[in-house]
Amino acid sequence: xxxxxCDLCDVTADGxxxxxxxxxxxxxxxxxxADVMSNSSHTQEDMEKWMAENKARFDAA
Numbered sequence: 303x304x305x306x307x308c309d310l311c312d313v314t315a316d317g318x319x320x321x322x323x324x325x326x327x328x329x330x331x332x333x334x335x336a337d338v339m340s341n342s343s344h345t346q347e348d349m350e351k352w353m354a355e356n357k358a359r360f361d362a363a
Contacts, residue, residue, distance in 0.1 A: 304363045309356055310335050320360045 306323055307314045313330050317323030332339055 306363045
């Protein structure tokens with residue numbers, strides 16, 4: 303089990319896999335960072351970049 307912080311603040315979430323961690327982090331992200339989640343200017347490329355960067359953070363933990 304890994305504990306990794308949110309990429310935007312100090313809140314942490316746990317997960318055995320990156321997907322589990324991402325699922326555990328989602329409620330926090332939706333509440334604390336709703337502006338980021340609802341930003342219509344984000345593209346598919348932005349989402350892919352977020353996924354790659356945060357998977358690397360998770361894997362390094």
